Amino acid sequence: xxxxxxxxxxxxxxxxxxxxxxxxxxxxxxxxxxxxxxxxxxxxxxxxxxxxxxxxxxxxxxxxxxxxxxxxxxxxxxxxxxxxxxxxxxxxxxxxxxxxxxxxxxxxxxxxxxxxxxxxxxxxxxxxxxxxxxxxxxxxxxxxxxxxxxxxxxxxxxxxxxxxxxxxxxxxxxxxxxxxxxxxxxxxxxxxxxxxxxxxxxxxxxxxxxxxxxxxxxxxxxxxxxxxxxxxxxxxxxxxxxxxxxxxxxxxxxxxxxxxxxxxxxxxxxxxxxxxxxxxxxxxxxxxxxxxxxxxxxxxxxxxxxxxxxxxxxxxxxxxxxxxxxxxxxxxxxxxxxxxxxxxxxxxxxxxxxxxxxxxxxxxxxxxxxxxxxxxxxxxxxxxxxxxxxxxxxxxxxxxxxxxxxxxxxxxxxxxxxxxxxxxxxxxxxxxxxxxxxxxxxxxxxxxxxxxxxxxxxxxxxxxxxxxxxxxxxxxxxxxxxxxxxxxxxxxxxxxxxxxxxxxxxxxxxxxxxxxxxxxxxxxxxxxxxxxxxxxxxxxxxxxxxxxxxxxxxxxxxxxxxxxxxxxxxxxxxxxxxxxxxxxxxxxxxxxxxxx
Amino acid sequence: xxxxxxxxxxxxxxxxxxxxxxxxxxxxxxxxxxxxxxxxxxxxxxxxxxxxxxxxxxxxxxxxxxxxxxxxxxxxxxxxxxxxxxxxxxxxxxxxxxxxxxxxxxxxxxxxxxxxxxxxxxx
Ligand SMILES: Cc1cc2nc3c(=O)[nH]c(=O)nc-3n(C[C@H](O)[C@H](O)[C@H](O)COP(=O)(O)O)c2cc1C
Numbered sequence: 001x002x003x004x005x006x007x008x009x010x011x012x013x014x015x016x017x018x019x020x021x022x023x024x025x026x027x028x029x030x031x032x033x034x035x036x037x038x039x040x041x042x043x044x045x046x047x048x049x050x051x052x053x054x055x056x057x058x059x060x061x062x063x064x065x066x067x068x069x070x071x072x073x074x075x076x077x078x079x080x081x082x083x084x085x086x087x088x089x090x091x092x093x094x095x096x097x098x099x100x101x102x103x104x105x106x107x108x109x110x111x112x113x114x115x116x117x118x119x120x121x122x123x124x125x126x127x128x129x130x131x132x133x134x135x136x137x138x139x140x141x142x143x144x145x146x147x148x149x150x151x152x153x154x155x156x157x158x159x160x161x162x163x164x165x166x167x168x169x170x171x172x173x174x175x176x177x178x179x180x181x182x183x184x185x186x187x188x189x190x191x192x193x194x195x196x197x198x199x200x201x202x203x204x205x206x207x208x209x210x211x212x213x214x215x216x217x218x219x220x221x222x223x224x225x226x227x228x229x230x231x232x233x234x235x236x237x238x239x240x241x242x243x244x245x246x247x248x249x250x251x252x253x254x255x256x257x258x259x260x261x262x263x264x265x266x267x268x269x270x271x272x273x274x275x276x277x278x279x280x281x282x283x284x285x286x287x288x289x290x291x292x293x294x295x296x297x298x299x300x301x302x303x304x305x306x307x308x309x310x311x312x313x314x315x316x317x318x319x320x321x322x323x324x325x326x327x328x329x330x331x332x333x334x335x336x337x338x339x340x341x342x343x344x345x346x347x348x349x350x351x352x353x354x355x356x357x358x359x360x361x362x363x364x365x366x367x368x369x370x371x372x373x374x375x376x377x378x379x380x381x382x383x384x385x386x387x388x389x390x391x392x393x394x395x396x397x398x399x400x401x402x403x404x405x406x407x408x409x410x411x412x413x414x415x416x417x418x419x420x421x422x423x424x425x426x427x428x429x430x431x432x433x434x435x436x437x438x439x440x441x442x443x444x445x446x447x448x449x450x451x452x453x454x455x456x457x458x459x460x461x462x463x464x465x466x467x468x469x470x471x472x473x474x475x476x477x478x479x480x481x482x483x484x485x486x487x488x489x490x491x492x493x494x495x496x497x498x499x500x501x502x503x504x505x506x507x508x509x510x511x512x513x514x515x516x517x518x519x520x521x522x523x524x525x526x527x528x529x530x531x532x533x534x535x536x537x538x539x540x541x542x543x544x545x546x547x548x549x550x551x552x553x554x555x556x557x558x559x560x561x562x563x564x565x566x567x568x569x570x571x572x573x574x575x576x577x578x579x580x581x582x583x584x585x586x587x588x589x590x591x592x593x594x595x596x
Numbered sequence: 597x598x599x600x601x602x603x604x605x606x607x608x609x610x611x612x613x614x615x616x617x618x619x620x621x622x623x624x625x626x627x628x629x630x631x632x633x634x635x636x637x638x639x640x641x642x643x644x645x646x647x648x649x650x651x652x653x654x655x656x657x658x659x660x661x662x663x664x665x666x667x668x669x670x671x672x673x674x675x676x677x678x679x680x681x682x683x684x685x686x687x688x689x690x691x692x693x694x695x696x697x698x699x700x701x702x703x704x705x706x707x708x709x710x711x712x713x714x715x716x717x718x719x
Contacts, residue, residue, distance in 0.1 A: 009618065
């Protein structure tokens, strides 16, 4: 096998691909040829490094130089300077460096507080090459399980590790496997939930794109533990790169006999297939997901019976999330005590979060459970940009809630998040600054659930719609305090009467914003004001006559012709004509235009 | 082809060097070739290539071949520095591809620096 003296890792995750990493790869190949380096330097396409905001990212080893915002025209310089002459192109290095000194990746602030377990291979190996996965101890856990352990041993280890489901609910994984193991059936199934429907979440996509074999190996282990011989990965069709890499990985594993019949000569059989989801949020719910795999319309069914007894095709089934699986092989290889040594009393290990919203370093982070929100936002995330104030963080997507600044120091784990009115969810974390209106945010999530409600049960189908109507009234300044009471009543009704967790948790964004930001709701209802200046119907743009110099610029940019006035005299905005687009405020050189 | 666990271990060992380069940066043996203009003019490129090829041919584990800028003694170029963990750095001067092959065989594999190529011998 050929050994290269230098490796150039190019991120091939969805984020960097859309910012042009494919072109970077082509340009690299061209230049390596031009400088005669193609036999010495290897280009490796990897999964996500986590720092999507500064992509495309290129990392050169052995130096570990971390180049950010790389453009095709920068590539020749990297090749001719760094790869040929060994001179690091400092102007392209990611910000965090001291002078010319390159800091190893692990020491960059963004990575310092992180602990990579589920993401251990992402950005390190080529996900389309099974040999590289094997070099990182891939498939040793499967071999160990098949040759040295009984199914009961495996379940015991997973139980002792304290691993809980990463898909949102946080159900103990070992216990789930135990139920399915004990269930009686001539046929059992193992499924993987890669539907990832929360807006803003992309943890599972990144694991599949960066390290698909870690999920495949773990599913084989799970199958052995519960006595299944067939499995499905349910992944949304909007993840084409993840789907491609999964297909390649499954084909490679089959070729090596790591999937299929008589795996590793042990007599164990496991067949794995992919099913594409069409992107309905409800299909992430376990019973709807199984109904969808069966070829029917993706609607939830009542539980019990639970999937462990009657799941896919009415057979005992386990369903776990992508990230849950991505932890399994490390637990087998390093032992349950190692895993349980990370995290808090009741939440062990690490959690991957997709950081988004008003934060400097948007991207993917993996932190030990028990890290505080403040550490994530301020240290790893680099804080809120443009000197704005942190207002709240949203976790748990449409089923979750908003965490206000007063709870920034709460250690993040399943139970603490529920206590403060949110939930872990699958790991989306959206940061909001002072310019965010909390009623508007609640409305945003309700719009989502109205669209995504499958319609099977009335509380969810009709209830979410009525809630959205009330929220819309509030943001338009047309609601009364009686509407607020009705809204709260609806929240309770949906929670206790919906068929599945989609409807049961749909009120959470409203409940949590009411809990912490009730005064904002009241300001909309009573004072007819939006304190954050977001809700257009409650806004008025005005000109301060003391500051206006009569330059006429605002009247020229106004698309509605709402601004009038003569040169050198203070201008006026006609509220009837004003569209509230804000163009005038942006253009005014004297800060004379304000909104209230 | 279907693999046994022994086959997997063989794949692992063969591929290890490839991925190790990206994981442990500071450990292992480092061969650093001076590749500034002076080095390149004196023929450092073929030397660098020869080192890469030797390491690759012998499937040596934990050896990195890297380049650096001007080491400061241009008249002695091509200059190559070899660092074996726990031992003093050895600087070779006036290197050629043939000499590179010998350094890999004697110094890297058999742990015996080639005294006659070192800077001490040249001075
Ligand atoms: C409306 C709805 C959407 C869901 N979407 C997802 C999803 O996208 N991914 C996921 O892993 N779990 C999702 N879940 C949770 C699953 O029902 C299930 O609990 C989870 O996949 C179990 O895996 P775990 O124990 O490994 O977390 C969703 C639940 C509901 C109610």
